[in-house]
Every structure is written in structure tokens, then in C-alpha cells.
Amino acid sequence: xxxxxxxxxxxxxxxxxxxxxxxxxxxxxxxxxxxxxxxxxxxxxxxxxxxxxxxxxxxxxxxxxxxxxxxxxxxxxxxxxxxxxxxxxxxxxxxxxxxxxxxxxxxxxxxxxxxxxxxxxxxxxxxxxxxxxxxxxxxxxxxxxxxxxxxxxxxxxxxxxxxxxxxxxxxxxxxxxxxxxxxxxxxxxxxxxxxxxxxxxxxxxxxxxxxxxxxxxxxxxxxx
Amino acid sequence: xxxxxxxxxxxxxxxxxxxxxxxxxxxxxxxxxxxxxxxxxxxxxxxxxxxxxxxxxxxxxxxxxxxxxxxxxxxxxxxxxxxxxxxxxxxxxxxxxxxxxxxxxxxxxxxxxxxxxxxxxxxxxxxxxxxxxxxxxxxxxxxxxxxxxxxxxxxxxxxxxxxxxxxxxxxxxxxxxxxxxxxxxxxxxxxxxxxxxxxxxxxxxxxxxxxxxxxxxxxxxxxxxxxxxxxxxxxxxxxxxxxxxxxxxxxxxxxxxx
Numbered sequence: 001x002x003x004x005x006x007x008x009x010x011x012x013x014x015x016x017x018x019x020x021x022x023x024x025x026x027x028x029x030x031x032x033x034x035x036x037x038x039x040x041x042x043x044x045x046x047x048x049x050x051x052x053x054x055x056x057x058x059x060x061x062x063x064x065x066x067x068x069x070x071x072x073x074x075x076x077x078x079x080x081x082x083x084x085x086x087x088x089x090x091x092x093x094x095x096x097x098x099x100x101x102x103x104x105x106x107x108x109x110x111x112x113x114x115x116x117x118x119x120x121x122x123x124x125x126x127x128x129x130x131x132x133x134x135x136x137x138x139x140x141x142x143x144x145x146x147x148x149x150x151x152x153x154x155x156x157x158x159x160x161x162x163x164x165x166x167x168x169x170x171x172x173x174x175x176x177x178x179x180x181x182x183x184x185x186x187x188x189x190x191x192x193x194x195x196x197x198x199x200x201x202x203x204x205x206x207x208x209x210x211x212x213x214x215x216x217x218x219x220x221x222x223x224x
Numbered sequence: 225x226x227x228x229x230x231x232x233x234x235x236x237x238x239x240x241x242x243x244x245x246x247x248x249x250x251x252x253x254x255x256x257x258x259x260x261x262x263x264x265x266x267x268x269x270x271x272x273x274x275x276x277x278x279x280x281x282x283x284x285x286x287x288x289x290x291x292x293x294x295x296x297x298x299x300x301x302x303x304x305x306x307x308x309x310x311x312x313x314x315x316x317x318x319x320x321x322x323x324x325x326x327x328x329x330x331x332x333x334x335x336x337x338x339x340x341x342x343x344x345x346x347x348x349x350x351x352x353x354x355x356x357x358x359x360x361x362x363x364x365x366x367x368x369x370x371x372x373x374x375x376x377x378x379x380x381x382x383x384x385x386x387x388x389x390x391x392x393x394x395x396x397x398x399x400x401x402x403x404x405x406x407x408x409x410x411x412x413x414x415x416x417x418x419x420x421x422x423x424x425x426x427x428x429x430x431x432x433x434x435x436x437x438x439x440x441x442x443x444x445x446x447x448x449x450x451x452x453x454x455x456x457x458x459x460x461x462x463x464x465x466x467x468x469x470x471x472x473x474x475x476x477x478x479x480x481x482x
Contacts, residue, residue, distance in 0.1 A: 021257045021305045024246050025295060028238040037234060049238070050246055057250040129230055148231035176227055 012060065013069035020057055023073055028053075030074060030150060031081050037145045038085045040134040048088055052081045075156040078146060082160050089138070125185075132182040140175035147172050237291060243307040258302075259309030260294070265320045265384055266414040267407060272385070273298060273306045274313040278330035281306070282382045284407060301381065302332040319385055322350045322415065331381055337365055338376035342386055345377060351415040352445040352477070353392035353422070356399075362478075370394070378402030384411065396426045396444060417445065430459030432479055434471045441466040446477035 008026065012019030031052055036045035056077055060068060133141065146157045147168075154172075158165045179185060244259055258275030262285060271294050273281040281298055288294040291308060298306040315326035324346070331339055344363035348354045356373035360366055373391075378401060380388040388401040389411045398412060398419075412419070425433065425444045433449045434441035436456040441463075442449035460466040463473065463480035473480045 017252045017256050018305070020250070021247060021252060021307075022299075024243045025305050025307055028243045028246065030235060032238045032242065033235040046239075046242065049242065050249055053246045054250055057252075125230075126233070130234065133231075133234070144231070148228050149235050151235075180227060 008073060009069050009071055012071065012073075013065040016060060016068075019068070020060065023056075023077070024053060027074055027077050031077055034078060034145055034150045035081055035085060037130075037133055037149055038082075038141065039088070044088070048081070048084050052077065052084050055080050055084065072156075074150070075152055075159075078150045078152060078156075079160045082142065082146065085142075128182070128184040129179070132179050132185055135182075136175055136178060140171055140178060143168050143171040144175035144179075237308075240308040241310040244309055247307070257305045257307055258298075259311075260298070260306045261309055261312045261316075263312055263316060263320060267384065267410045270320075270384060272312065272316060274316075275304070276330065278328040279313055279316070279382055279385060280304075280330045280332060282385050284383075287404075304332075324385065327385065329382060329386060334376075334379060334381075337363070337368060337372065338379055340365060341368070341373055341376035342380055342388075345380070345386055345388055345390065348387055348390040349447065349476075350387075351417055352443065352447070353390055353396065353398060353417065354443065354477075355392055355394050355396070357394070358443075358478070359391065374399065374401075383407075390415075392422075394431075395429075396422060396431055398422070425459065428459055429461050432460040432463060432466055434458035434460055434466055434469070439471050440474050441471040441479060442474040443477045443479055446474055446479075448474055448476060 008019065008022050010019075011022055028049070032045050032049040035048045035052070036042060039045055039048060059080075133144070136144065143157055143161060146152050146160060147154065152160075154165050154168050157172075158168045161168060240261075244257075247257065248254070255276050258273050258280050260271050260273035260281070263270050263272050267284070269285045271281070271283050271285055271288075271291075272279060280302065283294060283297075285294075288297065295306050298304070313327065315324075318325070319327050329342075329346075331342060334342075340363040341359055344359050347362055348359075356370040356377075359377070360368040360370075360373050377388045377391050377399075380386050380402070383389070383403055389398075389403065389408050391399045391401050393399050398408070398417070401408060403411075422444065425431075430444065432441045433444045433446075433452065434457075435449075435452045436458050440448070441458070441460055458469075458471070460469070460471070466473075467480070
């Protein structure tokens with residue numbers, strides 16, 4: 001669910017340019033972060049982010065004011081972003097000569113003033129997490145990124161991926177399990193060693209599990 | 225730290241200029257929004273917002289939890305969006321060094337009289353202090369109540385650049401201009417206001433200082449008054465008293481209608 005205050009959708013309905021400016025101001029960070037974790041390269045994230053907002057604007061221009069007023073801005077933008085990214089991947093696979101995005105994320109410069117929560121995660125560990133995330137297969141990475149970086153609900157992710165909610169929950173929990181199983185991440189996960197091992201075991205036996213069970217594990221971990 | 229929380233930390237603000245590039249490419253005209261930059265000043269890092277060729281706001285970065293908090297406060301005050309930009313307005317660095325020649329200001333939704341007072345504030349020279357009555361007179365509103373002047377100065381949306389910290393009370397003590405006290409004190413210190421000397425004149429009840437050699441009187445912080453040697457200092461409690469003693473007002477600091 002969006003916590004965006006109501007005025008944003010009202011603005012979009014009454015004054016498109018002003019509303020769109022606010023939309024970019026409040027959502028640019030999320031959209032770009034999602035694309036950055038999907039593509040793994042800052043340059044691609046910039047380009048795809050531009051593309052996403054360009055499409056969003058032309059779509060909004062054709063919407064009626066009522067329809068603009070009923071938008072869920074973040075979910076709607078991330079739907080566009082996911083489509084833009086999938087198109088980008090398809091284009092890359094059609095043109096194998098084009099080099100893949102360079103791994104800029106590995107040498108990401110920390111921004112000028114990391115917030116308190118960013119300080120809590122030291123640079124080396126963050127880099128390992130980023131690397132592990134970009135190592136996930138697409139069908140796990142997309143749901144994990146949309147759910148945990150895009151902060152969408154399972155229903156919204158299911159809407160974007162066009163599959164049942166249970167499937168999304170399973171994909172997200174398997175994706176997280178795979179991340180926990182990463183040796184680089186499990187190493188300094190002191191108290192979480194047990195959880196990590198359980199996650200890894202879960203990943204191995206995931207094929208034998210029903211989606212329902214996986215979802216239950218996810219819920220348990222979410223409350224833990 | 226749990227994994228989902230760690231993933232949360234991967235959500236970061238877009239780089240400076242990203243939002244403005246998006247709007248530029250989409251075709252939203254640049255006059256529909258403002259940009260802000262972080263600039264280093266003698267009193268620590270500041271946010272400086274600007275748009276349509278004028279500076280529209282300033283604040284110390286540590287008054288806000290993060291960039292988003294500043295943007296939200298800016299939006300609430302001006303009803304305009306501020307996006308993080310990369311280019312400071314031309315002349316900003318020089319203005320922050322105390323030589324503000326070229327900057328234009330746009331104060332947002334303020335009453336006309338407040339606007340006039342804030343523009344008059346810009347006429348107080350670096351490192352000097354002026355009382356509310358002087359500001360009202362310079363703003364062309366001599367009848368304005370001191371409370372109104374003080375309220376206007378406290379509503380200053382561009383602290384540091386528009387020098388509201390150069391306001392003093394009627395007896396000459398630096399006035400509280402609505403900024404954190406420590407911040408005001410550092411600003412005045414950096415500008416070289418000699419607090420000890422100011423207090424000495426206030427204790428003596430001297431609101432004006434004349435020179436026995438030139439027969440001219442000034443505000444005590446005026447550059448000319450600071451050059452008067454101790455044995456030629458002639459303190460006055462009012463402009464009338466100085467006039468009666470045959471002194472005329474200084475043409476730089478204009479202590480009375482000259």
C-alpha cells in the first residue's frame with residue numbers, strides 16, 4: 001500500500017505538471033533503487049529510470065482526471081519500471097554483441113551522508129549483499145526487489161508479475177533463502193547462523209515443498 | 225539485523241540532478257519547480273534552494289533529518305517542489321563569503337511589508353547591527369511597529385544570505401532573529417561582531433557614538449565608529465542629543481534621517 005499522502009493524487013488530477021513533479025520528487029529514489037538492483041549498473045538504472053518516468057508521463061496525459069486521482073502511485077510506477085526492465089533484458093538477449101551492464105555497484109561510492117540505518121550496515125557487508133542480490137536468477141530477483149526495495153504488498157507484486165499471490169510468496173521466500181545461503185553473507189551472520197542454515201536447507205528442499213509451506217516459513221521469518 | 229531490513233537499506237535517494245533530468249526530458253517546464261543544492265558556508269553546510277533566477281530558501285542541513293524532510297518543509301511553505309540539483313545559482317559562493325552583489329531573492333508567500341523589511345535587511349553591512357526602527361525607515365515604512373519588523377525578520381526564509389542576524393534591539397544588543405541561538409552567535413562571530421565591545425556600549429546606555437574630531441555620530445558597529453580612537457569617543461543616548469551637541473549623522477550608517 002502507498003503511504004503517499006492523498007494530495008499527490010489530487011495534484012495529479014488537478015495540475016498534471018505540478019503533480020508529476022511531486023511524483024518524481026517522492027518516488028524517483030524508490031524507482032531508481034529498484035532498477036539499480038535489477039540491472040546491477042548505475043548507468044542502466046539512470047537510463048531505465050528516465051524511460052520509466054517518460055512512459056508514466058505520456059500515460060498520465062491520456063488518463064482522465066478521475067483515473068489519475070485513483071492511482072496507487074508507487075505500485076503503478078513500479079509496474080512500468082518492471083516492464084521497462086523486462087524489455088531491456090529482452091533487447092539485450094536479442095543483441096548478444098552488446099556488453100552487459102558493467103558491475104558499477106561493486107565499487108559504489110557511498111553518498112555524502114549515509115543515514116543512521118545505512119551506517120548500521122557496513123560497506124563491505126553491503127557490497128556482499130548487493131553482489132549476492134545481482135547473482136540471483138531473474139525469476140527470484142524481480143519479486144524480491146519489488147517486495148523489499150519497492151515495498152509493495154504481495155498482491156501488488158502478483159499483479160505486476162501476473163501470477164498467483166502464493167507463487168510470489170514462494171518466489172520471495174526462496175530468493176531470500178538463497179541470499180541467506182550465500183557464503184559471503186552467512187559468514188558474519190553471528191546470531192543468524194542457524195537461520196541461515198535453515199534457509200539454505202530450505203532452498204535445497206524447496207522443490208519438495210508446496211508454495212503454501214514456503215509462504216508459512218516466510219511469515220514465520222517475518223515475525224521472527 | 226534481519227535480511228529484509230538489510231534489503232531496505234539498499235533503497236537510496238536518487239543522485240542529485242536525476243529528478244530534474246527526468247522532468248527536463250518529459251517536458252515539464254523548468255519554471256514549474258525549484259532546485260536546491262548543498263553548499264558549504266562559514267557556519268556549516270546549508271541547503272540553498274533557487275528557481276526562476278532567484279534564491280528562494282536556505283536552511284542549515286542539520287535542522288532537518290534528511291533531504292526529504294527539507295523538501296517537504298519547503299513544499300509546505302512555498303507550495304512548490306524542490307528537487308536536488310547540481311548547479312548552485314551563480315554568485316552563491318561569493319554571497320556566502322559575505323559579498324552578496326548579484327543574487328536575487330524570491331521570498332514566497334509573504335506580506336508586502338515583510339518583503340520590504342527583508343530587502344531592507346540586505347542593506348545592513350557585513351558585521352554590523354541595526355535596530356528595528358532603522359529597518360522600518362529603510363524599508364520606506366517608518367510607521368511600522370517594532371513587533372511587526374521583528375516578525376518579518378523571523379519569517380526570513382533565506383537565513384545567512386539575507387542577514388536577519390544583523391538585527392539588534394533598540395538599546396543595541398543583538399536581537400533574537402528566530403534562528404537557533406548558537407547558530408546566530410556563530411554567524412555574528414564569523415562576521416566579526418565584537419560582542420564584548422557591543423555590550424560595553426549597551427551597559428553605558430550609549431546607542432550612538434560620535435567622534436570628537438569629525439563631529440559625526442554613528443551606530444556603534446558602523447565601520448567608521450569602530451575607527452574612532454578611545455579618547456575621541458563621544459557616546460550619545462539618542463540622535464536628538466547628538467544633534468543638539470552639534471553632531472551630524474553618518475552618511476554610511478544613517479543613524480537619523482539625514
